[in-house]
Amino acid sequence: MKEQNSYTLSLCSLGLLSLMFLFWNAGSIPYVEVLFVLVLIIMLDLFPVRLPSGDQYSGGIIGVFILLLAYGIETALMALYVSTFLYYLKTSNWNIRKLARFRLLTTWGMYSICLLLCHILLMQLGTASLYIKTALGIVLFEMLNIFLIAGIRTTVGGSPFFENIHFKFKEILIPALLGIAVIPHFVHHLGTEGLFSETIYTSVFLFFILFFSREFLKQYTARKKASEEFVRLAEVKQEKDSQGHGNRIGVIMESFLDEISYSKSNRSELVMSAILHDIGKTLIPAHVFRKRGALSLTEEAEYRSHTEFGAQILFNITGEAKIADWIRYHHERFDGKGYPKGLKGKEIPYEARIITLCNELDHLMMRYEDDGYVASLLQEMAGKVLDPALAAGVEVSFVTSIRQALVFNREEPEEQPQGEEFQEDGLFIGGTSLIKYTPGISIEHALSRSLADQIAALADRSLNEQQTFYEIFKESGKTYEVHFYPESENVSIVLTDITPAVRYREKMHEDILHSYKGVIETLSHSKVDLCLNREEIEDHLGRFVGAIEVKEKSDVAASRNFVAEHCAERYDAKRIMHIKLAVSEGVTNLIKHAVGGRVSIYEKQGMVQIFITDRGSGIPLHELPKTILVSGYSSKRSLGKGFALMHASADRLLLHTYGKGTSLLLEFEAAPSSEQADAQSAEKKESQTAVSNPPATQP
Template sequence: MNTSLNLAQNNKKASYSFLTLIGLLYGALLAVGGGQVSWTYVLPILLLTLLLDLFPVRLISGDELGASLIGFLALLIGFGLYTALLGIFISSLANEARQCGFRTQTYDPVRWLLRIGIYTFSICASTLALIGLEAALPGASLYTQAAAAAFAFKAVKLPLDGGIRKVLSGRAVLLGIRGRLRESIVLVILCIVVIPHLLDSLLQKDTFYEVGYTGLFLIFIVYFSNVYVREVAGWQRTFERFSLLFESRLSPDLEGHGMRTGIIADYLLDRLAYPREKKRVLVQVAIQHDIGKSALPAYLFNKRGALSISEEDEYRSHSEKGAEIIRTITEDARAAHWVRHHHERWDGKGFPEGFKEKQIPYESRILSLSSRLDHLIRQNSDNESVCVSVRKLSGREVDPSLAALIDLHVVQGLRDRIGQHGFVSTAEPVPEKSKNTAVQTMSYAENQGSYVGASTMLKLASDGLLYGLEQSELEASIVRLARRSENEQNSFYELLHFEDRTYEAHFYPENGEVRIALTDITPAIAYREKLHGETMNSYREIMSALSEGKVSLCLKENELLDRLGERLDSLSIIGRSDVGRSRDLAAGFTAKDDPKRMMRIKLAVSEAATNLLKHATGGEVTVFAHEKALQVLVRDEGSGIALHDLPKTFVASGYSSKRSLGRGFGVMYASADRVFLYTNPNGTRLLLEFKDVHDLRKFGGTSGSGILESAKD
């Protein structure tokens, strides 16, 4: 077998060498044919063509705009077919050198000769067009000649490109034809504008000046296109890094899912003739389609077994939360709409709206299929199994017309593409268990916070009595839920609380009875709280480091309240008019001869009160005096702040989220001398401190202890 493989490789190398030799002979003949040409004029144009091939205009879609066409047609119109063919030969060589990274071991003579062949047929079509133009319209202007040659060149090249792609990759000939036509029109217009001006100057002996002028113009286009494309690519890398960050935080099983979904979507969009100007946006959305999961607690993704009813509802909210985040980051309502509905199903059983069939946005259907394909490819090493699974999902979860696209060739192509980006395309094998399996299982469970207390099997018998329960205080709740399970003939589970214990009860109706599995999960709850404390400490350290100690995240409410000095005055915030009143209240304790300090206080308090109204139903602003510092406490009873958003306000200029303090926090951070923050699901306390406020007028109100009590109520 190895012998036959080596023989095949040797034959391939021999074929490549033969093709390369033909190419070199082709170039030599062209040089001989163009021997009568004045190289003084030709060489600068050849050099310009070479530069345009080495440094092409890059488009956001990932394609390259072949501006070297200007050089080919200038050579054709000014110096004849042989010279234009020589330009094509050199251009194709430069293109191949660039594509193989200037490494001889990756050089592909077949690709080079295919390019030469396509360009040769196209330039011959341009020649025939010029001959026909001369016969029909003798003495036609250079502008007319450039237009005729450019249109003929593109009219032949476009179908040849499509045919080659069909043969090599199986893509449809007309795939992406609209985008290619638009780019062709741009190139034709560029040829009509540049070529006559270039050739006119050549006739006036201004060769080097004109080539330099034209080259500088085109180099500017190349430079700015590359800068813009690099900036767009940088944004995509940022999305990718952020995707990996939140996925790894939630669960190792999720890590890389967003990037792989983006790769799959990119591959499928090439086969769906999806508009290239929208493709970049959709691929970025595919990478971030699950960003809403970053707003959910990590235990939802590491929990063993099914989620409870309330947990399932919380999990399902990630598509709506993701839509909010995407809209905030990109300000693109379309992208947010696609993310919101990527969990809808073709049969109408999805969420959040229960859309069905073509009610679901087309892009959301593509995201859904791409996401499912990532899971299927990782779970199955066999391509046929993936195809079978997709066929089963067709008409149920995914769009049948999209599912029909998936065959063995596509699945293998996806595996190859995922592998090229450094991902393993199949799930890693589970390591064998050691002899001490019980110890390992217990250790793993404790590390994951999934260990539990005692479990009990109960039964609600047909006589209506509950058997096996030792915790009598739970009887009423368990009987009520068991009867619901029996009436609905539905299995479910719920969490039950009594004093300091938490229980998980699973209900299973069968044969007129309901069996109940009751488990004490108090240890798991305690472990989860321990993890939460560690997470809070991490956020405290991150925020302190990013703000150089200016912002303190308080783990307990008293950490913030104990700092309060003497209470001066307070104001309830109910409506928009209260924002201005709160601003004036705080500024009233500042010396009038310090307008800069007064403006900072007004700005910070105004932003704090505005955010309070935006994210909560109302609250209170209270002013305190502590030595020479003015303290402004802003209190609300809202749903709290998503802590993972706060560090971004320091590292991402202009960052905002509806569930964070948003852009307003940046203003408060810049205006106050110290910021203290305490937040939980029951509300938020924000303390702004302004040092060295020398004109604090005391009203003789209650001390800080008064607000301590009201804040804790």
């Protein structure tokens, strides 16, 4: 993006000429009389009003027109130049060395043209009403400003001249109405003793409008920062390259939308969607992201589902189907080879194509430090992955400016630990076979016909798509890892029996669980039981009473009330409060870490059982002892501090967790009868008396 061209250089020259004109006529400016108005202009320019499109409107133009009507063009130019200089100084963090001097002079040139033509118009109107002069003057100033800025965007950024101009024209109504309400009244009191009070009045009026504008901006900024933080936390479970990806995409998106002069009406929603575009990955098991090597077909399908999950989440947040589609289709390719629908070209929503470009640019910048090479790679993707028209807007200078705004931490891949993978030494591998598959010819191998047909179907797919992949198959107690390598007319299939390795892993998992089970049972005095399988915990259940599905935050209260209604006639208010607290903690944990679940009530020998199940990724083995035994411990996927509350409230807990879900059973003993309660109370009182009055020691 080259800022200096014949058009911008002409504006810059006009800015210099008008500055020389101002110095020449500096003696005719009544500095003392206009001091209050000048301060007002500066304040309004430093804190601009937010318009519906997201653009910022400088309320200082109202003060400039007051000076133009009352004192002439020299005074108005002086005020406009001072306020514009301070605004640019503010954008450079008050560092004069970083001041964008060329842009400042160009802006002065634009304002000089606008103000000069407005001055000519006001002179022609002569003795017309101040209200008419104000309205026509401001409308002319804003229209000229819109056209001049459009010229800059066209000559510098290459965007269409009339892009979004109709929307900007609608916004001229806002400054015109503000000007009509303030300027005539203020000009009428200039030169009178009431000038100071009128300045205060005008300031309060404008700052009242400004306040609501700033609140809008503050809420938008808070929402954006909340989204960035949420995405940052969600990215922790993903691969290292993904950490910070969402926030970087947001920065790239904001700059790129300026490059293509994207409409301000949807800009904030698109930037927010870009930040949250991978939010669906939070519902994908962590092992999919951290797995070494290629994903199997099943794992690949699971990974690709993140676009649909993300679309559902964004639809729930915004209620906008179009925003959900931006997320749903951000992995579509311009050539039609993307997912989930295989859309092609302009069938893909325009905003989804923009997210795709920003996404690819971030990945390339993470991998390569040469900005020219990054830009060339991006252009190679045009027409294949990316929209060519959008890719054409990314030049080397743009990549460089983005890199300056971001910090990319490129890390060398970690060395693989030695001795951790299973070795093919007869202990962990059952055997490997090489099969040559030709379409139309059945596979001859010691496999069932059903499994052979499944492998043949995938081999056909590998040959048609000319892609290498692998898949895991399970049949008759055996597990096979099957790799497909396409050639010109047939497919090489490498079939490995990994049943011994799977059994070894399962045995190791079971041994660890046995160890944890004994430790946890001993330290919890048999109050907490770690079940080795789901059947063990289900066999412990009594008579089914009822259940409620849990999917969203509002279901926490619904589950709590559901359990409380059942227990209302069984326990006193204090006991019910403890039960509700335990259920609330269990369900809250379920919603945080799983896609959905269920709360069920059972009865067994007068005891109430609350069975909470989810379909999450389970609690990692190494987290179990700390989760259950360490007070207040919490991790990315643990029961956290809530477990301590459940442990204190329930009489017994049974827990089973594995890679596809967690089951938690809370048991509450039957309430004691009145005679039992009286006996327990008397026993407790006698015990307390014995402690407070010990027998005398005999000599």
